[in-house]
Structure formats: structure tokens, C-alpha cells
Amino acid sequence: MSDHTHAAPKRSGLWDWLTTVDHKKIGILYLLAGGIFFLFGGVEALLIRLQLLYPEQQVVGADTFNQLITMHGTTMIFLAVMPVIFGFMNAIVPLQIGARDVAFPFVNALGFWLFFFGGLLLNTSWLLGGAPNMGWTAYATLASNPKFTGLGADFYVLGLQIAGLGTLLGGINFLVTIINMRAPGMTFMRMPLFTWTSFVTSALILFAFPALTVGLVFLMFDRLFGANFFNPDAGGNVLIWEHIFWIFGHPEVYILILPAFGIISEIVSTFSKKRLFGYSSMVFATILIGFLGFMVWVHHMFTSGLGPIANTLFGIATMLIAVPTGIKIFNWLFTMWGGHIRFTTANLFAVGFIPTFTIGGMTGVMLANPAADYQYHDTYFVVAHFHYVIVGGLVFGLMGGLYYWWPKIFGKFLNETIGKWNFWTFFIGFHLTFFPQHFLGLMGMPRRVFTYLKGQDLELGNFISSIGVLGMAIGTILLFINIFVAAKSAKRAPADPWDGRTLEWAIPSPAPEYNFAQTPLVRGLDALWTEKMAGNKGMTPAEPLGSIHMPSPSFIPFVMSVGLFIAGYGFMYASTWGTYIVGIIGLVITLFCMLLRSLYDDHGYHIEPDEIEEKGVKA
Amino acid sequence: MAAHANQDMTQRKPKIKKEGAKRHLVAFAASIILTILAFVAVAYDVVPAGFTVPFIIFLAIVQAFFQLYVWMHLDQKGHEFPRVGIYAGIFVIAFMIFTFVYWVW
Incomplete structure (x- = not known):
């Protein structure tokens, strides 16, 4: 240990953020990047609804509309909500399990930068000849046709490939962190539910993302190197893409929703001042949902002619998922039952989540019936369904999480008055936007069409829907105003502003870089609440105050990701052998960074007890 | 602190059975034999036609388990x-x- 430096490297400003390996700072970076992409996706949604405001409009035109729906879906799923989920996982999970950092801080930073540059690559397509226009599922009939997609699909393939690598790294990192770095006494059945759902989500990422990677590699070879995986004329099969995409894509929706379930569980329990009802059944339901999530992908393909046996079995498997999800809904209701409920903004989002998500789940069971699905398929009914689960479920959960954990992450409060306006405008706007779409779908309006005709009774529903989207836009703007107000306010958040139950509220807000001056001893579920009930002021330490080992910041993850970013453009624009040089340079940069990382040992540094005491922690 | 950290590390390491090289040598030899069997099955018609592919896939699965259990200590x-x-x-x-x-x- 003698080769450790004993002083923290001094870095500040932009350089600090570009080189950080601190999970709390990476969490903030994820939230920031996710927030920016969320705005991009939101503006695309506004344009979509503007185009559909009246029948037979020509606001953006058909091809731009295709690009808008594709980029709206892709951006929201891969570049907005995934990073915000990872932001929360980074900022909160290590605190909830009493760890000082994640298992692989370097890999963590690499995961963020890969996601960021992948997303950037995808979004530069707007400026470089047109965004992808084949729908966010990129079905190969369109996606492998260069005449239809132009360069757009290349941006999709390479951007998602790079971003997907980052996500895969992040998932592996959190699996290892949660398995290996729990504080003494933090057994699996004492882990807070957000940690549990993050754990199951990470496992799903580990199993699901390789399928996407393989599918994207096939598509990349078809498009860039003239392969024929999806070319029926040469013995390929377009249906293979649909299978591969949904083998990834269905677990992906559970990757998205499970952390929201976790956030809701934390919020409902804290603001009802009660232990989560049926904790062990919640854990069981989470695992079961994760497991069943892999068994249902064919329900996205009921109408592609797979036969009655496959359709029936996958329909039944899909309906089965309603059982563990129902367990969760009832557990939240029973947690609130008889609780001392406080309707803070976070809890409003949680309470708004429950009925909204239940509606989305109910339409999901309707869609799971293959015979009925022939009617719903590719209509606005499907659009309404998945926006009810993804916006009404996931985005409500994430916004609730923002209001709940903002004090812990930034040390300041989001304003509650603006917050309540944020909730109500967003909530009402959301239902106005998507509730009529159920009926538009049942009346036969197909999804992904850029306009509709007069006199088919579709005008009113579309008009209400387009007005409702303003409510969501106002809600989002209020959220950003609130963030600005919070940044300017002088009011500091205390360590435990909500009378919290879990370990993250036992340490100062924002958490110091080493999280816990002394690793805490966990003595029950809801670790902090257990101590409060025992009459203790804080956690009992599990170790004496000693010097704390910290990882050194590194610029390598950033450069490594830039290498792949350059390689992406290089391969996209390469046509003859000579022009592959740019792509090869990019790959060489990345490989050189890997070599550098492997050869250069950096053992990190130590924070000594006297430094910790200066910062106000008693030994 | 240093002593404490070291102690902590040894506690968290998985317990490793000390058995010597015998198991590894047996597994190594078995893997070689299985590989030779696979080559023989493909090169000479000793296995009924149509069964060749399932047969070598089966051998591959056995080898994968050797790899996981013996060399990567999964047991x-x-x-x-x-x-x-x-x-x-x-x-x-x-x-x-x-x-x-x-x-x-």
C-alpha cells in the first residue's frame, strides 16, 4: 500500500466532471444528460402532436414525421429514461447499501461516456442528412433498405451500439456492487426495494442487451458491409430481426419499469410513515416479473403469422405478468392504508402513478389476448397503452424520485409549490393526451401515420390529445424552472428531510465523497428507521474511523468513448478501402486507451481521519 | 488501517479448496480426448450420419462444463x-x- 498517494488529486470545474469516477457525480451527469435528451424527445413529441392537431395538415410533412416518431421513441427510451434510471441507481444505490462507491468506478465512468457519445452520434443525424425514419423498432424490411432510410439507419445502428455498450457496462457494475459491497448486516432481505429493483434490472440488462448487440451487428453488417442477414432474396429473413429485437425489447420495458416500482415503494413507505406492506412478496414479485419478462417477446408479433400455439402460449405468459404486478399494486395500497400520509410532491407522483399504471396494465392484458390483438394491432390503442405504462408509470416514478432524492443528491430542496403545479399540469395533461388515444385506436386510427382524413370522427380525439400535450409541456417547463429556483435558493437540506427510513438518509446531504465516514452496521429492514425506533441518533458504526481508500479520477473513459464516436462516423461514411482510415483511427484510439488502462497501475489515494474530522464527523 | 484492510480482504475472498493439480490434469486430458473424439466423428464415418452434429454439440457442452467447473471454480x-x-x-x-x-x- 506504500505506493498509494496520500493526497486527493486537486481537480476543479469542467476537468473535474470530465474525469470523475465518483458515483454521485456520475449520477448527476446521467441525470443532466438524460434531462437534455428528455427535452429533445419532448420537442419531437410536440411537433408530432402539432402535425396531428387538425386533419390533413402539412406542418412537417410525411418523411419528417417518420423521423420525428422514430427519434422520439428512440431518444425517450434509450437516451432519456434509461440514463435517468442509471442516474438514480448511481446516486442512491451505493448509499442505500452502505457502500463507499460502486464496485468498478472506472467502468462506471466509461459506461456514462459511452452512453453520452452514442446518444450524441444518434442525434447529430438531424444535422447530417436526416434522422432515422423507420420507427424506433427498426424493423428490417425498412431498416436494411438504404433507399428508404438514407444514412439515418446507420446513425441508429452505430449510436445505439455505442450507447448499448455503456448500458451493459453499467448493469454489470451494479450487479457486482449490490452482491459484493453491502454493509455488514445488510442481508438481501434487508435491502431497500429500490436497491432490489435496481439489482433485478441490472440482471435483465445483462441478459437482454447482448440480444440487441447481436441484432445491431447483423443490421450493421447488412448495411455497411453488404451482408444478407435480413435480405430474403439471398436467403435471409426479415422476421429474425423482429424476434431478436423483441427478445431484447420486452425485457427492456421491465428494465425501465422495475426501478420506477422501486422508487414508488420507497416514496409510498416513507410518506405513509409505515413499513412497506408485504416486503418479501414485493421482492418475490420483482424477481418474478424479471423472469417472466423473458418469456413473452412474441406478443409483439401476434399478427406476423406464427400460428395459434405460439400465440396462445405467449398470450397466457403475458397475462401471467399481471399477477406479480397486481401484488405490487395492492401492496402499495395496503402500505398507505392506515398510514400517516403526507402529500408532498413526491408522494403525489407516487399516488398518481398507481391508478395510471393500473390502467396501462389493464390495457396490456387486453392486448395480450391474440384474437383481440388482431383488432388493436398497430393502432393508437397500442400507443395509448405503452404511454400509460411508460409515462404514467415510469416518468411519474422518475419525477417522484427527483423530488424525493433531490435534497440527498444536491443538498437543496425542489420547491414544493412549483412542484405541486408541476404534478397537476403534467398529470392532467398526460391523461388528456393519451386517454382519447384509446378510443382513436378502437375507431381504427393506425399508429405512425402522419395525418388522417376529415369526416372519420377522428378530429375531436386528436384535437384533445394535442391540447393535452401542452399540459405535459407546461409541467416539464415547471420542473426545469423548479430546478433553476432550487439551484439559486440558499436553503440547505438537512441529512434527513423526509423522516426517512433507509440508509441514504443517515448521512449528510449531499453525501460526502466517501459516503460513510464509518461503514454502518445494519440491524433490520429500513435500517435508519430501526435505529430511530431503538432511540439512537444515527447508525451504529461497524468499524473504527480510519483512512478511506478512494479511486483516482481518470480521463481515459472519456477518450475511449470519443474513439468509438469517431469510429462510428468513420465506418458510416466509408465507401472505398482508403476511406476506412477514419474508422480505424477511432478504433485505435479506443484500443490504445484500453492498453493504457491495463499497463498503468493507479492505486488511488487515501482520505485520512483528520480530513474527515475537519468535515465535521465525530470519531 | 493497513492491517485492518488486509484482514477485511481475506475475509471476503471465497474459500478455495486446496486439492493440487490432479483434478485439473484429469479435466485437461478429458478435454483433449473429447476434442479428438469430435474430430474423429467428423473426419471418419464412425458416427451415423445425421447424428454427427448433435454428438459434437453434446461434446462441446461437456467441455463447457469442464471449463466452468474445473478451470473457473464454479463448484x-x-x-x-x-x-x-x-x-x-x-x-x-x-x-x-x-x-x-x-x-x-
Whole structure:
């Protein structure tokens, strides 16, 4: 240990953020990047609804509309909500399990930068000849046709490939962190539910993302190197893409929703001042949902002619998922039952989540019936369904999480008055936007069409829907105003502003870089609440105050990701052998960074007890 | 602190059985023999035609388990999570192959 430096490297400003390996700072970076992409996706949604405001409009035109729906879906799923989920996982999970950092801080930073540059690559397509226009599922009939997609699909393939690598790294990192770095006494059945759902989500990422990677590699070879995986004329099969995409894509929706379930569980329990009802059944339901999530992908393909046996079995498997999800809904209701409920903004989002998500789940069971699905398929009914689960479920959960954990992450409060306006405008706007779409779908309006005709009774529903989207836009703007107000306010958040139950509220807000001056001893579920009930002021330490080992910041993850970013453009624009040089340079940069990382040992540094005491922690 | 940290590290390491090289040598020899069998099966018509591919896939699975259990210590204590992960992964992939072969194609 003698080769450790004993002083923290001094870095500040932009350089600090570009080189950080601190999970709390990476969490903030994820939230920031996710927030920016969320705005991009939101503006695309506004344009979509503007185009559909009246029948037979020509606001953006058909091809731009295709690009808008594709980029709206892709951006929201891969570049907005995934990073915000990872932001929360980074900022909160290590605190909830009493760890000082994640298992692989370097890999963590690499995961963020890969996601960021992948997303950037995808979004530069707007400026470089047109965004992808084949729908966010990129079905190969369109996606492998260069005449239809132009360069757009290349941006999709390479951007998602790079971003997907980052996500895969992040998932592996959190699996290892949660398995290996729990504080003494933090057994699996004492882990807070957000940690549990993050754990199951990470496992799903580990199993699901390789399928996407393989599918994207096939598509990349078809498009860039003239392969024929999806070319029926040469013995390929377009249906293979649909299978591969949904083998990834269905677990992906559970990757998205499970952390929201976790956030809701934390919020409902804290603001009802009660232990989560049926904790062990919640854990069981989470695992079961994760497991069943892999068994249902064919329900996205009921109408592609797979036969009655496959359709029936996958329909039944899909309906089965309603059982563990129902367990969760009832557990939240029973947690609130008889609780001392406080309707803070976070809890409003949680309470708004429950009925909204239940509606989305109910339409999901309707869609799971293959015979009925022939009617719903590719209509606005499907659009309404998945926006009810993804916006009404996931985005409500994430916004609730923002209001709940903002004090812990930034040390300041989001304003509650603006917050309540944020909730109500967003909530009402959301239902106005998507509730009529159920009926538009049942009346036969197909999804992904850029306009509709007069006199088919579709005008009113579309008009209400387009007005409702303003409510969501106002809600989002209020959220950003609130963030600005919070940044300017002088009011500091205390360590435990909500009378919290879990370990993250036992340490100062924002958490110091080493999280816990002394690793805490966990003595029950809801670790902090257990101590409060025992009459203790804080956690009992599990170790004496000693010097704390910290990882050194590194610029390598950033450069490594830039290498792949350059390689992406290089391969996209390469046509003859000579022009592959740019792509090869990019790959060489990345490989050189890997070599550098492997050869250069950096053992990190130590924070000594006297430094910790200066910062106000008693030994 | 240094002593404390070291102690902490040894506690968390999985317990490794000290058995010597015998198991590894046996597994190594078995792997070589299995590989030779696979080559023989393909090069000479000793296995009935049509059974060759299933046969060598079976050999490959046996070798994969040698790799995991003998060389990567999956059988030792402290490897419960890798085991769960690998079995879950095998189950998911087997389910998908089964589905593709019997239901959807």
C-alpha cells in the first residue's frame, strides 16, 4: 500500500466532471444528460402532436414525421429514461447499501461516456442528412433498405451500439456492487426495494442487451458491409430481426419499469410513515416479473403469422405478468392504508402513478389476448397503452424520485409549490393526451401515420390529445424552472428531510465523497428507521474511523468513448478501402486507451481521519 | 488501517479448496480426448450420419462444463451468484431455442 498517494488529486470545474469516477457525480451527469435528451424527445413529441392537431395538415410533412416518431421513441427510451434510471441507481444505490462507491468506478465512468457519445452520434443525424425514419423498432424490411432510410439507419445502428455498450457496462457494475459491497448486516432481505429493483434490472440488462448487440451487428453488417442477414432474396429473413429485437425489447420495458416500482415503494413507505406492506412478496414479485419478462417477446408479433400455439402460449405468459404486478399494486395500497400520509410532491407522483399504471396494465392484458390483438394491432390503442405504462408509470416514478432524492443528491430542496403545479399540469395533461388515444385506436386510427382524413370522427380525439400535450409541456417547463429556483435558493437540506427510513438518509446531504465516514452496521429492514425506533441518533458504526481508500479520477473513459464516436462516423461514411482510415483511427484510439488502462497501475489515494474530522464527523 | 484492510480482504475472498493439480490434469486430458473424439466423428464415418452434429454439440457442452467447473471454480463456495447467473442464462437461451425450433418457425 506504500505506493498509494496520500493526497486527493486537486481537480476543479469542467476537468473535474470530465474525469470523475465518483458515483454521485456520475449520477448527476446521467441525470443532466438524460434531462437534455428528455427535452429533445419532448420537442419531437410536440411537433408530432402539432402535425396531428387538425386533419390533413402539412406542418412537417410525411418523411419528417417518420423521423420525428422514430427519434422520439428512440431518444425517450434509450437516451432519456434509461440514463435517468442509471442516474438514480448511481446516486442512491451505493448509499442505500452502505457502500463507499460502486464496485468498478472506472467502468462506471466509461459506461456514462459511452452512453453520452452514442446518444450524441444518434442525434447529430438531424444535422447530417436526416434522422432515422423507420420507427424506433427498426424493423428490417425498412431498416436494411438504404433507399428508404438514407444514412439515418446507420446513425441508429452505430449510436445505439455505442450507447448499448455503456448500458451493459453499467448493469454489470451494479450487479457486482449490490452482491459484493453491502454493509455488514445488510442481508438481501434487508435491502431497500429500490436497491432490489435496481439489482433485478441490472440482471435483465445483462441478459437482454447482448440480444440487441447481436441484432445491431447483423443490421450493421447488412448495411455497411453488404451482408444478407435480413435480405430474403439471398436467403435471409426479415422476421429474425423482429424476434431478436423483441427478445431484447420486452425485457427492456421491465428494465425501465422495475426501478420506477422501486422508487414508488420507497416514496409510498416513507410518506405513509409505515413499513412497506408485504416486503418479501414485493421482492418475490420483482424477481418474478424479471423472469417472466423473458418469456413473452412474441406478443409483439401476434399478427406476423406464427400460428395459434405460439400465440396462445405467449398470450397466457403475458397475462401471467399481471399477477406479480397486481401484488405490487395492492401492496402499495395496503402500505398507505392506515398510514400517516403526507402529500408532498413526491408522494403525489407516487399516488398518481398507481391508478395510471393500473390502467396501462389493464390495457396490456387486453392486448395480450391474440384474437383481440388482431383488432388493436398497430393502432393508437397500442400507443395509448405503452404511454400509460411508460409515462404514467415510469416518468411519474422518475419525477417522484427527483423530488424525493433531490435534497440527498444536491443538498437543496425542489420547491414544493412549483412542484405541486408541476404534478397537476403534467398529470392532467398526460391523461388528456393519451386517454382519447384509446378510443382513436378502437375507431381504427393506425399508429405512425402522419395525418388522417376529415369526416372519420377522428378530429375531436386528436384535437384533445394535442391540447393535452401542452399540459405535459407546461409541467416539464415547471420542473426545469423548479430546478433553476432550487439551484439559486440558499436553503440547505438537512441529512434527513423526509423522516426517512433507509440508509441514504443517515448521512449528510449531499453525501460526502466517501459516503460513510464509518461503514454502518445494519440491524433490520429500513435500517435508519430501526435505529430511530431503538432511540439512537444515527447508525451504529461497524468499524473504527480510519483512512478511506478512494479511486483516482481518470480521463481515459472519456477518450475511449470519443474513439468509438469517431469510429462510428468513420465506418458510416466509408465507401472505398482508403476511406476506412477514419474508422480505424477511432478504433485505435479506443484500443490504445484500453492498453493504457491495463499497463498503468493507479492505486488511488487515501482520505485520512483528520480530513474527515475537519468535515465535521465525530470519531 | 493497513492491517485492518488486509484482514477485511481475506475475509471476503471465497474459500478455495486446496486439492493440487490432479483434478485439473484429469479435466485437461478429458478435454483433449473429447476434442479428438469430435474430430474423429467428423473426419471418419464412425458416427451415423445425421447424428454427427448433435454428438459434437453434446461434446462441446461437456467441455463447457469442464471449463466452468474445473478451470473457473464454479463448484467452489462463494460462487453461488455466478452459478445462478449461468443457470438463468442457460434457461433463457434454451427456452428461446426451443421456442424457435418448435413453436414459431
